[in-house]
Structure formats: C-alpha cells, structure tokens
Amino acid sequence: MDLAGSLTALRSALDDVRLPLDLPDAAQATASARQIVAQLDDYVLPRLVDLDAPLLAVVGGSTGAGKSTLVNSLIGRVVSQPGVIRPTTRSPVLVHNPEDERWFANDRILPGLVRSRVASNADQALHLVAEPTLPPGLAILDAPDIDSVVEENRALASQLLDAADLWLFITSAARYADAVPWEFLQTAADRGASVAVVLDRVPPAAVGVVPTDLGKMMTERGLAEAPLFAVPETVVDDLGLLPDAAVAAIRTYLATLAADKSARERVVLRTLDGAVSSVAGRAPQVADAVDAQADVRDQLASDATKSFAEASRAVSVQSADGTLLRGEVLSRWHDYVGSSDLLRSLDSQVSRIRDRIQGFLTGSVQRGEQVGVAAAGGLEALILEEGTAAAERATSAWQGNPAGRQILRTHPELTRPSEVFAEAAARTIREWQSDVLHLVGEEGKGKRSAARIAAYGVNGLGAALMLVIFFQTGGLTGAEGGVAIGTSVLAQRLLESVFGDEAVRRLARTAKSELDARVEGLMASELVRYSRALDALPIDREQAVVLRSAIAGVEAAHLASAPGASSGGAGTRPELVGREEPPQLAAPQTRVQLNSVADAQGAEYVEAELVNDEEERG
Structure with missing residues (x-):
C-alpha cells in the first residue's frame, strides 16, 4: 500500500477508537487520536495529494505578540484586524494570491472550517483574503493566540499550526522564555516541522542580548537551523503597520520561498516528512490505551x-x-x-x-x-x-x-x-x-x-x-x-x-x-x-490490533518513500535535501516587496552576528 493509502487506513482506525473509561491515559490518548485525525485531514493527506499546492505559512504566537500587526505589515495593508481587547484574533485570516484561490476556497485543507469572504468572530470560520501583491505559491494565515483565555481559540491555534507547511512563530522580547510558546516550539522541533521564529519588539538596549539568548535556547531545543528574525521596538504608522525596514528580512525570506520552487519544496517535504513520522510515533500510545481499557x-x-x-x-x-x-x-x-x-x-x-x-x-x-x-x-x-x-x-x-x-x-x-x-x-x-x-x-x-x-x-x-x-x-x-x-x-x-x-x-x-x-x-x-x-x-481490543497493523503499514510505506528507497511506486516522494540556512537580517534601508521576485533575489544582506553566529549555533 502507498503512503497515502496507509495513512488513510490509520486515520480510519484512529477515528473508530473510543476510550470510555476514566483511566489515567485515556484523556491524553483520546486527544492524541483526535489530533492525529485532524492533522491527517487538515494537512498530511491533502499535501500528499498536492505537493505543488501553495506553501501555507501559519503565523502563530502568544497573546499580544503582534501576529496581526506583522501580517498586515508584510502585506502592506490591514487584512487582519488587531485589537486591544483580549483575545484579539479569533477568526483566522488566510491571505492568498487571487491565482491560488482554488487551493483554499474548497475544503482541500482544514475541511472543518467554513470559508468566508468577510471578517468574522466565529471560531470555526476561515476568512479568505485575496491579495494581488502576495506572490503566487505562498499563503499566510494569521492564527488565534496559542495561550488565549478562550479554550476554543487555543485548540484552533494548535489545529492551524498542525496544518502549516511553515510555522512562522512570533514571540516578544519580553516573553520569549515563557513556557507556553516553548511548548509549541518544542512540539515543532520534535515533529521536524519547518519553523521560522520572529522575535518582536526588541528594545534597542536588548539588541545585543535577547536575540543571542533566544538563539541559544533554540539551539538547545533542536531548532538550530530555524531562521530567526528580530523586529525592533518601533512606532507604527496611522494604519498600525510597522516600518518596511523592520519586516524587510521576513518579506525577503517568504518571497524567496514563493519564487524558488525547490526551496519551497524543501520546506514542504521537511514538514510533511516530520508530520508523517510524528503520526506514526504518536499512534502507538492510542493502541496502548485501547489495550489498557480492555x-x-x-x-x-x-x-x-x-x-x-x-x-x-x-x-x-x-x-x-x-x-x-x-x-x-x-x-x-x-x-x-x-x-x-x-x-x-x-x-x-x-x-x-x-x-x-x-x-x-x-x-x-x-x-x-x-x-x-x-x-x-x-x-x-x-x-x-x-x-x-x-x-x-x-x-x-x-x-x-x-x-x-x-x-x-x-x-x-x-x-x-x-x-x-x-x-x-x-x-x-x-x-x-x-x-x-x-x-x-x-x-x-x-x-x-x-x-x-x-x-x-x-x-x-x-x-x-x-x-x-x-x-x-x-x-x-x-x-x-x-x-x-x-x-x-x-x-x-x-x-x-x-x-x-x-x-x-x-x-x-x-x-x-x-x-x-x-x-x-x-x-x-x-x-x-x-x-x-x-x-x-x-x-474493542481488536481496535488495538488494527491500529498497530495500520501503524506498521505507515512505517513501511514511509520507509519505502524515503531518500534512497526504490522509486517509481505510488506514494514515492521526491528525495529530501538539506535544511535551508537561516537568512540574514536585511539592512534597515532595504525595501523588498513580496510581489517583486527580482527585488527579493537582489536584496542586499548584512552580517547579523548576534542572530546567526555559527559558533553560537554549534
């Protein structure tokens, strides 16, 4: 059976699992089963079918980290309304090029969310925004707060991050060491997801300290190769947008991914490969929980x-x-x-x-x-x-x-x-x-x-x-x-x-x-x-048997589709290549438009030793 077929079989087996007894591992195993099913539906299976679909970068982070402000500043206009009353972002906003509308208007990904062309506070609505200045091949999704006081918001944020090809994770200089953001970042590292970290609101006095400390933490936690961007503390304009120079490096990074098919493919395949490995690694816990119930x-x-x-x-x-x-x-x-x-x-x-x-x-x-x-x-x-x-x-x-x-x-x-x-x-x-x-x-x-x-x-x-x-x-x-x-x-x-x-x-x-x-x-x-x-x-104890058989099928199909495996069979994916190097920070005076590939490729970079010091990153 090919990889897609084996994952579909595993999804069906997980969806049938019920753990009615209040055993110590039941709640966690139930949540894991539902999360795996959702990730397979929202991301893994659709991405396996359409490897050439636009790259989806999900912007996530803590309450008040500035996610909506960053998204608006990258686009150049207000597409996601920030707020001062918490929780801020509720209904997620997905910005895409009009040419890519077919990829997101249907239920190819995130089938449980209702598509909307207008802003909404409904937690199960996905607000689609067509933006001509965003290059084809790239979509940006502004997710709810990962630490929202509203439980539905937290669950949706986790679901959206699981559906991302790229986690664009935002934290602030004041809260970069908080436990909640690092729980998500550690999850991303454990699953091998493609991650880029944005350190927002860095005070001038902390430019020489905080990015370096965050870089060390990322290295210690398995994110040494993840790009790290520092956004200085600055004044926004009348629309609430950051200065172009403050987000230029992030624009350049995303524009390069949109323009470079091979770079985009590397990000997609890395996340997809990590997601499949994570699914196969988490599912046995559910089988064990079924046995425990029986x-x-x-x-x-x-x-x-x-x-x-x-x-x-x-x-x-x-x-x-x-x-x-x-x-x-x-x-x-x-x-x-x-x-x-x-x-x-x-x-x-x-x-x-x-x-x-x-x-x-x-x-x-x-x-x-x-x-x-x-x-x-x-x-x-x-x-x-x-x-x-x-x-x-x-x-x-x-x-x-x-x-x-x-x-x-x-x-x-x-x-x-x-x-x-x-x-x-x-x-x-x-x-x-x-x-x-x-x-x-x-x-x-x-x-x-x-x-x-x-x-x-x-x-x-x-x-x-x-x-x-x-x-x-x-x-x-x-x-x-x-x-x-x-x-x-x-x-x-x-x-x-x-x-x-x-x-x-x-x-x-x-x-x-x-x-x-x-x-x-x-x-x-x-x-x-x-x-x-x-x-x-x-x-039903037989569910554990079916689950383990399905897990073995996924592992075999995943191994067969790995680099160096014999190719040509159904479900074989392109060979994975090395992870991308973190791009350096753009010079403050450089302006790079997302809809200008030439500008993106020709942008000048300056040395940013505090963030990208190779010696610090091991």
Whole structure:
C-alpha cells in the first residue's frame, strides 16, 4: 500500500477508537487520536495529494505578540484586524494570491472550517483574503493566540499550526522564555516541522542580548537551523503597520520561498516528512490505551464473575454440609416421621423393618409436603444471602477501581441484587423440588415398591431425599452435627427401605447436581447485569490490533518513500535535501516587496552576528 493509502487506513482506525473509561491515559490518548485525525485531514493527506499546492505559512504566537500587526505589515495593508481587547484574533485570516484561490476556497485543507469572504468572530470560520501583491505559491494565515483565555481559540491555534507547511512563530522580547510558546516550539522541533521564529519588539538596549539568548535556547531545543528574525521596538504608522525596514528580512525570506520552487519544496517535504513520522510515533500510545481499557474491563468482568462463582460455591457447600438441617426443617421432619419411636425401631436389616416404617408414616403424606416447604424456605434463605453477598463483593471490587466507580455511578442498581432476584430464587427452588419429585416418581415406576411409595407419598420421599442431600458432606460437628446425622440417617434408611441403597446414592447425586446447576444459572442471571454494563462500553481490543497493523503499514510505506528507497511506486516522494540556512537580517534601508521576485533575489544582506553566529549555533 502507498503512503497515502496507509495513512488513510490509520486515520480510519484512529477515528473508530473510543476510550470510555476514566483511566489515567485515556484523556491524553483520546486527544492524541483526535489530533492525529485532524492533522491527517487538515494537512498530511491533502499535501500528499498536492505537493505543488501553495506553501501555507501559519503565523502563530502568544497573546499580544503582534501576529496581526506583522501580517498586515508584510502585506502592506490591514487584512487582519488587531485589537486591544483580549483575545484579539479569533477568526483566522488566510491571505492568498487571487491565482491560488482554488487551493483554499474548497475544503482541500482544514475541511472543518467554513470559508468566508468577510471578517468574522466565529471560531470555526476561515476568512479568505485575496491579495494581488502576495506572490503566487505562498499563503499566510494569521492564527488565534496559542495561550488565549478562550479554550476554543487555543485548540484552533494548535489545529492551524498542525496544518502549516511553515510555522512562522512570533514571540516578544519580553516573553520569549515563557513556557507556553516553548511548548509549541518544542512540539515543532520534535515533529521536524519547518519553523521560522520572529522575535518582536526588541528594545534597542536588548539588541545585543535577547536575540543571542533566544538563539541559544533554540539551539538547545533542536531548532538550530530555524531562521530567526528580530523586529525592533518601533512606532507604527496611522494604519498600525510597522516600518518596511523592520519586516524587510521576513518579506525577503517568504518571497524567496514563493519564487524558488525547490526551496519551497524543501520546506514542504521537511514538514510533511516530520508530520508523517510524528503520526506514526504518536499512534502507538492510542493502541496502548485501547489495550489498557480492555484490560480494565476484563478485570472488572473477572471480579464480578468470581463474586458470583463464590456465591454458587457457597450454596453448593452449605446445601450439603448439614447447615440446612435445623429449625423449621427438623420440626416438620419430626412431625412427619415421629423420629424418636422410629429411630428406636431401625436396625441394620432395613428389609425387616419396612413394614414398621410404613406403619409410622401411614396417614402422614401431608406432613411430608410440609417438610418440603420448610426445606425450600431454608434453601431460599441461603441463596438470597449468598446472592446479596456476591453483589456486595462485586461492588467492593469495583469501588476499588476508578473505572469500576465510574460504572457504578452510572449503574447504581449493581450495588444490590436485582429486584427480581428473590422471586427468581423461589422459582429456582420450586423447579428443583419438582425435579426431585420427578426423580422419585420415575425411580418407583414398575417396581414392587410402588405401593409403599403411594403410602409414604412422593412428597414425603422427595423431602427425605432433600434431607439426605443436605448432609452429603457432613460438615457440622457437636450436638448440632449429631442431630443432623440422625436426621440424615433416618431419611436415608427410609429411602433405602423403598429403593435400595444404590438407587438412593444415585438419586442423591443426580438431585444435588441439578440443584447446583440451577443455582449456578440463577447466579449467572445476576452476573449478566454486570456483563451488560461492561458490554455497553465501546471498548474493542481488536481496535488495538488494527491500529498497530495500520501503524506498521505507515512505517513501511514511509520507509519505502524515503531518500534512497526504490522509486517509481505510488506514494514515492521526491528525495529530501538539506535544511535551508537561516537568512540574514536585511539592512534597515532595504525595501523588498513580496510581489517583486527580482527585488527579493537582489536584496542586499548584512552580517547579523548576534542572530546567526555559527559558533553560537554549534
């Protein structure tokens, strides 16, 4: 894939990224993704398609640095209205030669800005000014303040600088060391953008100090090759324009770029190359942020899953260790069997006492049903207790995670069991008891024990099977354990007198498995609420895979289009050449018109050792 195609694929992948969780890197990664998409739309992709389009020099800087005054002075008339009330420049102004109107009147670059032929205060309007004295091949854009008190202005200034072939960055002698301007300049240096710096309002007493100090700072920060122009502190005329001599060197520099196609191409390709490298270098952060979002989502899902898995395990254990053989269950069972007399009548030969057991139970079918009701009540209480505990554990785990707290704020209902949980638990138990009675009924079909089953009642035998299940593991000890053992033994002997010991063991295993499965299904129905909350988040780990693949494609295509790579393929760019040397300051008496190429090329230069001292620049 060629460079334009690979960048388009990367743009599409970045545009799809959503980072909904408030993780530490989410805001920065989201901003980076949006900024990269905007830069690709505003500058990189359009410039790749039209390398011969006019060079766009964006004039940026701090509030009150004199951007509009400089632009007006370079043009020779007021095209961008400066102001004394901050923020000054709001709607950006783009000045172009009438012959170049087709390059800027449509949405080829900066497609998000509405074109206007009149001045506007709208922050999403681009004021186009046709200026015949500006040479073809060059356009100048006056951007809002980079440190404006209006957030939209700052964002627009950053967007416009990202769309520049050349940053014409203005700072003042009083504020050249401020942090905000240097943040932008450092960004330009890091991205390899073409930059020229204008030091405005230099007092006569500081001419020998400030430009030199700024030059050192530029060298230390990777901008040694960027041209540096000093504009002296001076009086403006009635139109607010600087004297021609004060801006002559800047005029000459821009006029030379407009007249010299190869010089203009060097500036464009340097910025374009730096922009592509920057895009490929910043995009992995977004892929990492997608992975981080997916990791946290998976952790939250795991926390909730473990909480409800523990609830299922706890119910499974406590429904088999004798915990449920107490209270109402024992009372109803004793009423059913008359346990004291019956226990004394039991011995190891179960077959010899079946008739005696039957005698105790005859006429007690209704009491057998009451045992089942009591067993259901105890089991229901256990399930509700563990379901509530599971919701509390999940909430506690999520509260310990910033992303979990964010979701709980949106879904406070997750801090407690669902409104239908109690009803669902009761239904689950009823269905399980129905399973138990069905097992008992099916086991007795066609056997001689059918008469005894009829005498005891399916409900009574089903209740006995439940009690056997409730003491499968025998976890209780002491007096309470003794009662549970006696109850379980009696229930098992009763069942063995009807079905035989092997059948009883099989029935118990089957009924317990079905109970565990139904409880797991019930807890899963509660867990699904947490899963839905997580699934509703627009997080897709596959996006990170797609992003990294697109980044690799850009890097490969960029490398293939680099100097020395085999040429002829789609997307191959002209070979980059060395960076331009900073032009020297023009003599005060020299006047160079931007629309006069001959004058620009013939301008006389004087030595400016304070600004261009080769030894100072390393």
